[in-house]
Amino acid sequence: MDLKKFRRSAARRKGKLEAFLKKLDDIIPEDLPVLVKEADAAMWQEVHCMECANCCKTMTPTFRKADILRIAAHLNMTPKAFADKWLYKEEDTGDWVNKVQPCQFLIDNKCSIYEVRPKDCAEFPHHNKKPFDAYNDTFSNNLDKCPATFILVSKLMQKVERDYEW
Numbered sequence: 001m002d003l004k005k006f007r008r009s010a011a012r013r014k015g016k017l018e019a020f021l022k023k024l025d026d027i028i029p030e031d032l033p034v035l036v037k038e039a040d041a042a043m044w045q046e047v048h049c050m051e052c053a054n055c056c057k058t059m060t061p062t063f064r065k066a067d068i069l070r071i072a073a074h075l076n077m078t079p080k081a082f083a084d085k086w087l088y089k090e091e092d093t094g095d096w097v098n099k100v101q102p103c104q105f106l107i108d109n110k111c112s113i114y115e116v117r118p119k120d121c122a123e124f125p126h127h128n129k130k131p132f133d134a135y136n137d138t139f140s141n142n143l144d145k146c147p148a149t150f151i152l153v154s155k156l157m158q159k160v161e162r163d164y165e166w
Contacts (some may be wrong), residue, residue, distance in 0.1 A: 001052040001147060010144040013154070017143050021136040021156040028133050029164055036132045039155040047148045056106040060098040060144050063087055063121035068096065074116040125149045 029035060049055075063071075086104055087096045098104065105112045111121070125146045129135045142149040151156035160166060 001048070001054075002108060003052065003054055003147075005043040006054070006147045006150065007144065010150050013150075015145050017150070017153045017157060018140045020160075021140050021153065023166075024133050024160075025136055029160060032132060033130075035156060035159055036126045036127070036152075037158065039128065039152050040127050042155055043148055046151055049148070050109060052147055053106060053109040054103075055121075055124055055142075055146055056109075056111065057102040060103065062125070063096040063118050063120075067118040067120075070116050071118070072114055125152075127152055128166060 024032075061067075067097075068079050068083055068087070072079045075082060077085075083096065086099060088099050103111075105117075111117055125142060125148045126135055126138055127148070129138075131132055139149050139153055143153060145149070
């Protein structure tokens with residue numbers, strides 16, 4: 001994955017893709033779930049997360065209490081020691097997030113705690129959330145961070161604009 005090329009493409013096309021997602025909030029094709037499934041399957045033929053890991057390099061997951069307990073136990077730490085060492089609580093949201101980026105658990109583009117990773121990581125890039133259009137803000141925020149989301153939304157936009165009255 002050429003992340004420099006991705007960042008240039010994302011910067012150039014983000015506005016147009018965001019506008020598409022915004023419009024998708026109001027005009028939803030009846031067969032959107034089918035379109036998303038097809039675009040998602042095609043996208044995964046192009047994107048390999050283990051070659052990218054840009055999410056781990058540029059974003060932080062939200063750590064739920066269950067995540068903290070599970071990961072701390074895996075690391076033979078107390079939840080408090082784990083949180084003190086690696087996390088901070090955001091003032092505006094109250095969410096527990098990483099103190100550092102890239103993620104402290106990213107080693108050679110691989111998650112060193114993959115088996116016990118936070119739920120937020122396990123669900124990323126959230127393409128399987130239902131209904132898809134309820135997460136347009138999430139996808140919009142991830143367009144310049146996640147090549148998978150960028151390509152999925154690009155493919156979806158291309159299909160909808162080509163085959164539907166829009």
